[in-house]
Amino acid sequence: MAEYKAPVRDMQFVLYEMLDFESHYAALPGGEDFSRDVVEAIMEENAKFCENVLAPLNAIGDEEGCQWNEGVVTTPTGFKEAYTQYVDAGWPSMCHSPEYGGQGLPESLGTVLSEMAGSANWSWCMYPGLTHGAMKTLELHGTEDQKQVYLTKLVEGSWTGTMCLTEPHCGTDLGMLRTRAEPNEDGSYKISGTKIFISAGEHDLTENIVHIVLARLPDAPEGTKGISLFIVPKFLPNAEGSIGERNAVNCGSIEHKMGIHGNATAVLNFDSAKGFLIGPPNKGLNCMFTFMNNARLGTACQGLAHAEVGYQLSSRYAKERLQMRSLSGPKNPEGPADPIIVHPDVRRMLLTQRAFAEGGRMLIYYAAQQVDIQHYAEKGSEADTNADELLALLTPIAKAFLTETGFESSNLGMQCFGGHGYIREWGAEQNVRDCRISMLYEGTTGIQALDLLGRKVLLTQGETLKRFTKVIHKFCEAHKDQEEYKEFIDVLANYNKEWGELTMHIGLTAMENPEEVGAAAVDYLMYSGYVTLAYLWARAAIVAMQASGDESFYQAKIHTARFYFQRLLPRTATHVATIKSGANNLMAMDDSLF
């Protein structure tokens, strides 16, 4: 029932018409290898794989789930075959360095491709997705030897990777972690401890799994400053790269979850497993941040993916399902009733999903563009610093705002189905269940909000924010005189100003009472998300107004922008009011009264 159609036209719009990826790619080293023609051909090919291979496995994955039997995990029917096809077609190596077998395409293209795969089948997508984090960690912090042994295998896709952070008593608060690493005489380590919530932690897709594990050295300082990173492969590789001895890491069980049933969420027991230090001792958490930002953008993409899927499912249904008559007279007089798309409230639900899906796409691709710049720019150059700071600001916004609005969207998609939405066969309820995790893992919405307001905004005295509001200001200045843009530009300019004032307000109250930061954080993040998307929607509207040809596409874009500005952006008013209400209404009640 729940078929997925990759929104290639809209992706092209964002990449090439809105964000000028043509110049962006041309300016990157080797840019001639990924001209627009090449990129679009890759996108079309990937779309086919996602639509025809991954999407049909999505409901199967949910229904069957993964099976655990004495430490062995079997993935749902078809997952392994799809993975083999994926590897054979060379998809895993697409955006990695040719030094380790990669094809050297820019990371932003990987983001575009993973949007499609994730929309088609998020559970499946997490197997290669988590690997991406492990590869990133190896690329940045591994020794040349580690890269040759592990990275090459991960790049070719014949092994997958995981990130092992969480323990039963600590998730957010990694300073409390207890997994120990005792040195062996040969320079390796004995890793002992239990890790939970390890996505793709055990499965039957590949012959080996490379775990990146956070653990403590014997003499490590307490807290976050005493955490080191280790490579712990499921099978220890032989010198020539083949699979050797089984390592003492075992999957104790897999979790029974609300959704993403097709992905195995493993409890991993390390019982003096052999591990290899990666990066400097006690600096594991710093090394981890590279990966975490990466994973957070990936999770942001999940919000967009579920919003897109919800929209596709519900807009199709809304055109077919006949129920009641339009309040302004029959629109389908020959039929027994009108299609429900005639009803304003159904359109409200559809447009909300669409505005968040398309707006989310703009934000993710915009962030991905900064990732490219950061990757290729000279360290410490203005371009590098700029991209770095923009990303620092946009990552928590994208992660939390797009998953919150993605969850809202997936629920609205389900709501369009009426009672049928609650039934498995339509796919809308799976879309809600699968989406729900996105607000929890890789740092909850509350944690993202503290990262944004505390670390990124207040700790830099607003400098990081100013870098972005200047971008918006410049854009407004450039377009403010054109009458037909005013409905967007005037509104945006006001919000851009208010954003700074609101930040100042919080900064001042926080000097009196540090709890004000926590009390304001989530509302501040949501506010920031709405304004960020307003900037992008204004850009999109202006591009569409200036464009010619493909009229229905551009018309829809302008209508959706208008809807966003008139019906979603006003939500900011509530966030401003609650922020200004202060921390006291949260903190005054004694713990014992809860």
Next chain:
Amino acid sequence: MAEYKAPVRDMQFVLYEMLDFESHYAALPGGEDFSRDVVEAIMEENAKFCENVLAPLNAIGDEEGCQWNEGVVTTPTGFKEAYTQYVDAGWPSMCHSPEYGGQGLPESLGTVLSEMAGSANWSWCMYPGLTHGAMKTLELHGTEDQKQVYLTKLVEGSWTGTMCLTEPHCGTDLGMLRTRAEPNEDGSYKISGTKIFISAGEHDLTENIVHIVLARLPDAPEGTKGISLFIVPKFLPNAEGSIGERNAVNCGSIEHKMGIHGNATAVLNFDSAKGFLIGPPNKGLNCMFTFMNNARLGTACQGLAHAEVGYQLSSRYAKERLQMRSLSGPKNPEGPADPIIVHPDVRRMLLTQRAFAEGGRMLIYYAAQQVDIQHYAEKGSEADTNADELLALLTPIAKAFLTETGFESSNLGMQCFGGHGYIREWGAEQNVRDCRISMLYEGTTGIQALDLLGRKVLLTQGETLKRFTKVIHKFCEAHKDQEEYKEFIDVLANYNKEWGELTMHIGLTAMENPEEVGAAAVDYLMYSGYVTLAYLWARAAIVAMQASGDESFYQAKIHTARFYFQRLLPRTATHVATIKSGANNLMAMDDSLF
């Protein structure tokens, strides 16, 4: 893991301290039989049953679900035994007329009891819950003979009932229904057709099931004016009331759903099943409205139930789970970290749930009080009209607003658990899945919103609304001069005024364009819900301020009221802004562009 504790203290507060049920019950016929002592003893007894028998079956029901085998449905382990206990203790007959074996207690008390049962185990609760609708229909529209045969069995609990409305091609739009009723010579009818989404439609709890079925007589007019109601028992009763011949109604399958797995959602095939007309021919939909209002208040209660459960689960967890330090310095310096309840954002999530759960309770009990008045007042008297109109207004608000906020609350409850919330064992994710149906069945949020704004408010030229805003106005006038109430009363008075103005605004725009009604409806409903709860929270706060003793209870009440006014009520600003943005931003985009 997920234990439930009936909030008896808070229930007592709402009933006796806030809404003066002591006088209310005393004024009802036979009121001496349900004095406060008696009612509280019944509540305590019911609480024990819900906590000890129903709550432990909640996770089992979710895990096992119902099993269908060749038309026979088996409920989860323990459901039947619990039902037998429930019947043996006399719970089903509590609030029904002694003429048919009932104990004659007021319906509002039934609401209070069903809140507990529903919170403990919503899926189980739906078996007797749906019966309630069938009983109501029989009480009001059945012949004496029908009452003696069917109602007595339903009241004693030895049979259960269902309501069979929906068909595959129509849910909201019942005018399209196709099930036919052909007259037999003996005055009965042959019913043929397929009904879907029949909650509690088939099960093993009782020896018989009484279906109330909507169908068309052969000569019936098209549309909603040609629908009649029929009693179609699973087994035809013999003259002496025993079970006779099996009727031709069969359960073709049960649905695979997102949640409420313990309740069988049946597809029922009527194949010339024997049925008996109830109420006048072609007036079935009118008769149905009695039941529907009843069911809508029951579903409103579901929103409250899941908010309460989410709050109980998450507030317990938040006091135990240690993670990170408070921004204002350690609160648990001896421990490895602070309990997460110290974090402002966790408190925001807890207080939101609490404000909606406790506020929802006030609204439901307030509505239930009107149900009692309506039940006992002389038809056409001022008391009757007043209760009738208040209920007409409050029912769609309670149904949609409390389920929307109940779903938000259940999600916030889950969010407090971080990643653990996504795992089945904690119960928080089941609470979300079970809650999700409440915004869909018994009329979606969109349908409630049209009922409120179109039928209840605009069609009465605002008279029905004015009846309620006058109540609020009188309350504000009576308390406006006391300095310590101002934080509530001044704000409430402004909203009460704005509510009328907003209604006027919509009324005027709707005269130009009928689509404005549909475009404004859901925002208008949510706005109305926030103001209605503000009125009730203001009442609660003032009662708490005036009370003595039990200080921590009253302090918590005042803090929660303040939180509601400062952090939830400002959401109205967004609803006002989006309503005022008009219908054009929804209607201008051509259907083909979606």
